[in-house]
Amino acid sequence: MKLSPAELTTVAPGATTRRRVSSSALRTWFNEERFFLILAIFIGIFSGFAVVCFRIAIEWSRLIFLGSSLVPSKSRMLLAPSLLGLVVAALVILVFPKVRGSGVNQTKSALYIYDGYIPFRTAIGKFITSALAIGAGHSLGPEDPSLQIGAAIASALGRLLRVSRENLRLIAPVGAAAGLAAAFNAPISAVLFVIEEVVGRWSAGIFGAVVLSAVSSVVVSRFFLGSQPLFRIPPVQLISPAEILAYAALGIIGGIASVVFARLIGSLRPPLKRLPRWTQFLQPAVAGLLIGLIGYFGAPQVLGAGYDYIDQAIHDQFTWEMLGLLAGLKILATTLSFTSGTPGGMFAPTLFIGGMLGGAVGGFQHAFFPHLTGSTGTYALVGMGVLFAGFMRAPMTSVFMVLEVSGNYSIVIPVMVANTLSYLLARSLQPKPIFEVLTSQDGLELPSMEEQREEVLLRVEDAMRPLEAPVLLSSETVESALTRTAEVPADAVLLVDARPAGWSAVRKAELEKIASGSSSTEVMLLLNGTIPSLHPDQRLETALIDIADQPVLPVVHRAAPQNLVGTISLSDILDLYRKVGKETGAES
């Protein structure tokens, strides 16, 4: 039936309601949280595309500058990293100044300082300069740049879609996880690393988005580049339980190597940064030339990311002496590349150094204690995790990373033992992790993830005090209440068991005031609603929020809510914070 103009201009009684319902439904369904999760998938997909192209760009760059042979010609080894170093330096200084460094700290800076802002230009610059540098033979890896590229894409998408300010801050780690997952082809490790090292805490809101983006990017990456693992792992061999001792030795050696590596970078970087600006155009070239010389004189394996040589080490291709030498030379080469300001990451070199070191330790032990040790390939695999735990200071990520790249769970016990020892030893010898060292050198103050992880959590039980006054019943009379609380000071606040409603409180002074008029009045009539109760294991922050204006709150047992275990007041909470503050101040 056709409506007349008058009818058209008249709003039908239900129309406004219908429009309000549909908007409300849309708003409910498409709320910010859900929108953020959908956006995470897009971030993962776009980051996946970008990282696939990035990996291909690195390989093309390598083919062009170093040739197709596994061992480049001597002339290429000398010329490629040095000449391309000049080009990269010019690009970094003149065009893309924000692409220096690995990318991890830059992503953390976006999260904690710049409200999630990473210029998209950074992604482009990182893509170009890292592909050139790594492809030309600089001893750096593609994972950290992939992390930053993913973070930059996420930041750009978030700004484009006008995500809320809070979510915009969190969006960089979402992209970071996507970039890292695609680069590593290892979604679990990527998620763990970002949570462990970039975000520093677990929360449902960020976790879901990080997982979705990592999974999406890996799906894209595997669609184009296949799902084969980063390394071809031979059968893992564990000879006997006593072999754990051998892996423990690897953990200790790896911890020491991690500290050496970190200190070398930490000590060489500041003086190079202090040199005149014009030298920064030459530093990557000089670093490239030195790395080329290392290759020229017999160790071409240190050029580039080095994954192919890790594969060879896992397959017993080198003697243990050669493996040890390669580990040392790679530490030197990576230090030169990284401290010269060449864009690129430290993940791949860390795995290389760990793999070589593990192979060296395994080969040595196999030579002298053959009955105790299995194949050196297994040691190379564990060694990668050892360096990751000691140098990157990401112990959980290091364990899962080894499991994920090997696809073999039988290696888990040696990995856990070796990685833990490496981590603890590295921590004791070098309390500040490498990323914090770099941050301090850059003049930034970012939160320490390690400190955050080990922060002592204050709980209600730390501040509460035992029950000092009897608990009143809501059904008892004021007279009875006063009799029972005769010993209690006059200004005390008394807790009242007002079940089934809950707990409540009343001042003794108020009881006395009522008693003078009608002592048979029930306490229940004096109550002003219920008060929240707490549990001993709850965090003190929760108590601080719940206590609001209440003079005191009950602390009850979780298994028996009627069982009162103590009370807590605002002054109790503040006293504890002061005490902890003084102790922390005294320690530092």
Add this chain to the structure above:
Amino acid sequence: MDRNSTGTAYESRRRSRAVIFLGLLLMGVCMAVITHVMTRVFIEKQRRLAIEWSHKGEAALKNGEQLQAVSDFQTALVYDRENSQYRLRLAQALIAAGQLNEARSHLLHLWEEKPGDGFINLELARLSAQQRDLLGVLRFYHAALYGVWDVDPERQRDQARLELIEFLLQHNENTQARAELIAFSSTVPNRIPDLLQLGRFFFQAQDYENALSTFQRALRIDRHTRELQRQAGEAAFNLGRFGTAARYLHENSDNSDPEAQRRLETIHAIQDLSPYQHRLSERDQFHRVVLNFQLAGNKLQECVQTRAPQTNTAAPAVQADYSQWQQLNSVLDVDHLRADPELMDRTMNLIFTIMTDVEKVCPLGARDTALLLIAKYREQVER
């Protein structure tokens, strides 16, 4: 801001987001196409490089440049990591270059992917043989025998079994070798060269029964083959079937074969000396026992006088044998043999002990060997 304007702003933002999402979808499609093209070109380039380097590796292997071949195949694998053929060729190049541990690592890798592949198991078996890993040899050769072969499986399996048998025989694993030979014998064709080889293997594994029956099987095809006759004669001789041995060795008799001549002499001596020969009277039987005993004693004396003092380990045994011989010699004669039914066995036991100990110290002639064999086989000596 009132409710309506908040709702309007929200609607506006929602619509712009929807538009942007659509735009992102389109951009995603474009990026997918670009990435797809880049990836295809790149993968094709890698594939060509892999082929190029594998050809270089094959050429280097043909020219005997093993180390260069290793490097070339490693490069080929960089560009095509999933290619098991390249990995196999790399392993073979590594074996040729003497880098056995590295080769093993790659072969085990391949084995993980295809544990039932006959060829991979065979390569691992050969590698284990080079590394003297007996358990590995058995495991991988058996796996090769029951594995999957793409080309000519029967021949490949026979070849694998032969290699295993040769390895076991070289390392004196005769029990294992015999079991393999029995399995192998069912597949050996009725051709003289194959049967001769099989028989030799049985002989080497000290399975003289099967060796003899194999040679006889071959002789049924051609009974005039001298080598077969000789081998059959040897096998029968080792079984104590001297009559059969004599028949084969006679047929093969040739003055140019000293070993066969020696065997025949021994057999004739057995026939002349054995108290267990058919149709011997009791008296003749006992005479022969006494004669054997005397001959054994003479040999013993001769050995003691000429060689025994020089060999410290054998001297006490030989000396002890001599005193026992002297003791028994004082009572041994035909009458005592007739009177004491167990004396013959005791005498033959002592003869066996004497000749066994003498054999360790002094060379035995045909007659001495005959004494030893008579005492060893007794009634089992085939007449």
